Amino acid sequence: MSRLDLKNGSVEMVHGSGGRAMGQLIEELFARALRNQWLDQRNDQAQFELPPGRVVMATDSHVISPLFFPGGDIGSLAVHGTINDVAMAGARPCYLAAGFILEEGFPLADLARIVESMAAAAREAGVPVVTGDTKVVERGKGDGVFITTTGVGVVPAGLHLSGDQARPGDCILLSGSIGDHGVTILSLREGLGFEADIGSDSQALHGLVAAMVEAVPQIRCLRDPTRGGLGNTLNELARQSGVGMQLVERAIPLREPVRAACEFLGLDPLYVANEGKLIAICPAEQAERLLAVMREHPQGREAAIIGTVVADERRFVQMETLFGGSRMVDWLNGEQLPRIC
Amino acid sequence: MCLAIPVRIEELLDEQSAVACIGGLRKTINVALLDDLKVGDYVILHVGFALQKLDETEAQRTLALLAELGQLAEAEQGEAP
Amino acid sequence: MKYVDEFRDGATARQLAARLAAEADPARAYRLMEFCGGHTHAIFRYGIPDLLPANVRLIHGPGCPVCVMPIGRLDMAIELARRPEVILCTYGDMLRVPASGRVSLLKARAEGAAVRMLYSPVEALKLAQDNPNKEVVFFAIGFETTTPPTALVIEQAQRLGLKNFSVFCNHVLTPAAMHAILATPEARAGALQLDGFIGPAHVSTVIGSAPYAPFPEQYGTPLVIAGFEPLDLLQALLMLVRQLNEGRAEVENQFTRAVTAEGNRKAKALTERVFELRESFEWRGLGAVPHSALQIREAFAAFDAERRFALEPRTGLENKACECPAILRGAKSPRDCRLFGNPCTPDNPLGSCMVSSEGACAAWYAYGRQRQGAVEVAR
Numbered sequence: 001m002s003r004l005d006l007k008n009g010s011v012e013m014v015h016g017s018g019g020r021a022m023g024q025l026i027e028e029l030f031a032r033a034l035r036n037q038w039l040d041q042r043n044d045q046a047q048f049e050l051p052p053g054r055v056v057m058a059t060d061s062h063v064i065s066p067l068f069f070p071g072g073d074i075g076s077l078a079v080h081g082t083i084n085d086v087a088m089a090g091a092r093p094c095y096l097a098a099g100f101i102l103e104e105g106f107p108l109a110d111l112a113r114i115v116e117s118m119a120a121a122a123r124e125a126g127v128p129v130v131t132g133d134t135k136v137v138e139r140g141k142g143d144g145v146f147i148t149t150t151g152v153g154v155v156p157a158g159l160h161l162s163g164d165q166a167r168p169g170d171c172i173l174l175s176g177s178i179g180d181h182g183v184t185i186l187s188l189r190e191g192l193g194f195e196a197d198i199g200s201d202s203q204a205l206h207g208l209v210a211a212m213v214e215a216v217p218q219i220r221c222l223r224d225p226t227r228g229g230l231g232n233t234l235n236e237l238a239r240q241s242g243v244g245m246q247l248v249e250r251a252i253p254l255r256e257p258v259r260a261a262c263e264f265l266g267l268d269p270l271y272v273a274n275e276g277k278l279i280a281i282c283p284a285e286q287a288e289r290l291l292a293v294m295r296e297h298p299q300g301r302e303a304a305i306i307g308t309v310v311a312d313e314r315r316f317v318q319m320e321t322l323f324g325g326s327r328m329v330d331w332l333n334g335e336q337l338p339r340i341c
Numbered sequence: 342m343c344l345a346i347p348v349r350i351e352e353l354l355d356e357q358s359a360v361a362c363i364g365g366l367r368k369t370i371n372v373a374l375l376d377d378l379k380v381g382d383y384v385i386l387h388v389g390f391a392l393q394k395l396d397e398t399e400a401q402r403t404l405a406l407l408a409e410l411g412q413l414a415e416a417e418q419g420e421a422p
Numbered sequence: 423m424k425y426v427d428e429f430r431d432g433a434t435a436r437q438l439a440a441r442l443a444a445e446a447d448p449a450r451a452y453r454l455m456e457f458c459g460g461h462t463h464a465i466f467r468y469g470i471p472d473l474l475p476a477n478v479r480l481i482h483g484p485g486c487p488v489c490v491m492p493i494g495r496l497d498m499a500i501e502l503a504r505r506p507e508v509i510l511c512t513y514g515d516m517l518r519v520p521a522s523g524r525v526s527l528l529k530a531r532a533e534g535a536a537v538r539m540l541y542s543p544v545e546a547l548k549l550a551q552d553n554p555n556k557e558v559v560f561f562a563i564g565f566e567t568t569t570p571p572t573a574l575v576i577e578q579a580q581r582l583g584l585k586n587f588s589v590f591c592n593h594v595l596t597p598a599a600m601h602a603i604l605a606t607p608e609a610r611a612g613a614l615q616l617d618g619f620i621g622p623a624h625v626s627t628v629i630g631s632a633p634y635a636p637f638p639e640q641y642g643t644p645l646v647i648a649g650f651e652p653l654d655l656l657q658a659l660l661m662l663v664r665q666l667n668e669g670r671a672e673v674e675n676q677f678t679r680a681v682t683a684e685g686n687r688k689a690k691a692l693t694e695r696v697f698e699l700r701e702s703f704e705w706r707g708l709g710a711v712p713h714s715a716l717q718i719r720e721a722f723a724a725f726d727a728e729r730r731f732a733l734e735p736r737t738g739l740e741n742k743a744c745e746c747p748a749i750l751r752g753a754k755s756p757r758d759c760r761l762f763g764n765p766c767t768p769d770n771p772l773g774s775c776m777v778s779s780e781g782a783c784a785a786w787y788a789y790g791r792q793r794q795g796a797v798e799v800a801r
Contacts, residue, residue, distance in 0.1 A: 260364025325469020337514030389542030411437030
């Protein structure tokens, strides 16, 4: 059997049928890039020990378009996203699984690029992809490639982070600027196209999390504001904990080009997706310490205290505007759309 | 209605198009509705079209007036807000 | 961002608010309508109502082209989109507006209709060029700010000799709508009690300040054209309060950096070339208003979707309890609608005021509903 044509070849139905062709795809593309002791065994499952602690598991599906963007691609996003979901429990992520649904006709060159990117992200994070699966669907039935990643990790004893733990008086911290990822994706859409010094902020945050929970184990909860942005994520937390929130607009880090893009598209940066930021809620007494620890870490240099948790039966998230006036930060239903009015 | 924003003309491409800049962001826009544009002019941008030039002298005048009104208010209150 | 941030300065805003409080006469109320939906949005986004003295009240006008579009016109757009040969292009604002039977363009798309969102009408031209076997229809909405771009694109289509491009025109006119507000049943009965207008920012950059002259003359209402930023609005409010205190009724221009008496002559001429007045147009909330909307001229008939597709006018079905019409007239406030908040929310909008991000209901819900007890209506 001749080698896969990774330059000009494309995915075919036969690559998903469990026979030699699929074996070749795994061998020459997936396993070659993602190489580690578990994948090298070529079993349908991976066996491993976990360090002591409570086990945490999270899963994420990735259907993003476009597949490639400044700052990342669907592959690195898939790795970072699931590592972060696990890390938001205060956990150390240990292993990843990755499932691929490929569309017939998808270029192998693109697939190789995506898988190599995943491999690099996994290596950099120290979290290997130990098992996976591939299926192929007919042309027209998939958007190029869909990736699902599942992650497993452990939480050390003594940590109880959860979205229902926020209490009135707690401080709300944010690890860095908002809107970078969502605006990057939008900038690639035709017509909306603009050039700017922006890129996706996609990154694995478990290193930052480890530093944070070690210094302040009393953290109530962590969450990363992905789809739906800061505004929606805070509303989720407010609802879960049965509290209200008061934010300070002035304190929220926002890069200039992101702000400009939101202005001319009529978007509120509070609702634009982020892929490399986290929200932390902690008791007020620990807030300054937590902030200092975050700022010492490369992923938290722009961290800021952005608000406080308050008692509020209505569970409203409100914000003191740059003016000193007050506005609601509502829980949006669907995604924000650019507007002309 | 009419979400529009002032942008700076960075480069004139031809009679119809120009490159505009705001907050570090560059975009190609349609300038067919305006005449005599120069690099450095500010225009109001709406749905990808420049609709009107911004008069910078007037802008400064308005800002000065706002500041003056503000100072009056401060003076009346007898202390800075 | 230059010429934006300076006009959003918080410290100056507080000072202006203090000035306003000092000059507003405690013995009277000031009921001021901001016509433009973009102003409504800005007012709530920056929490301006919090800065105003209690006797200065803002009434939200119908300057939201999404809100005033009668359901029947949206039904026509959805019908067009459902035709297999059509790709309907629309601004994002219209995608979620519910039409008859609670269908929206977004729902129609989910059911298989070809609906594309665009930022600029130029994209529609490109789509037509890239899809010669399809009929590309641009769903044009907006007041006078948005009309010249549509005109340009129609002329461009003619120059390019495009055979598969047309526009479904729903452009509407500001002065006509403002007249209509002052002629509503509530207004005639003396129940509206509108003391002054804040004139739109960007519409005025195109039409100039001259078209507003009749308002003070005919109705005795002062009008101040305000820029788009919060300091512009506060300054304009101060100017209106001063006019009322001094018994003046004039057109004043706060937005001098972008609005002249004449506006943009080239844009106006272009609009004139491509469009003409409709005899009458149905506005949600205002009923049939004469000479308030535009249609495409005969010379460009090939690009008129209504003619090209022989579209039948439709009368849409409105929810009977929906108070959008009264809210758009400034006669009622969102809180007066018994559907507001339950079941009508941005999640589940029953009327257009709740869908459009600058509709009074959506703005109130999204930004202001935590302010219990605040009522912004003139009775």
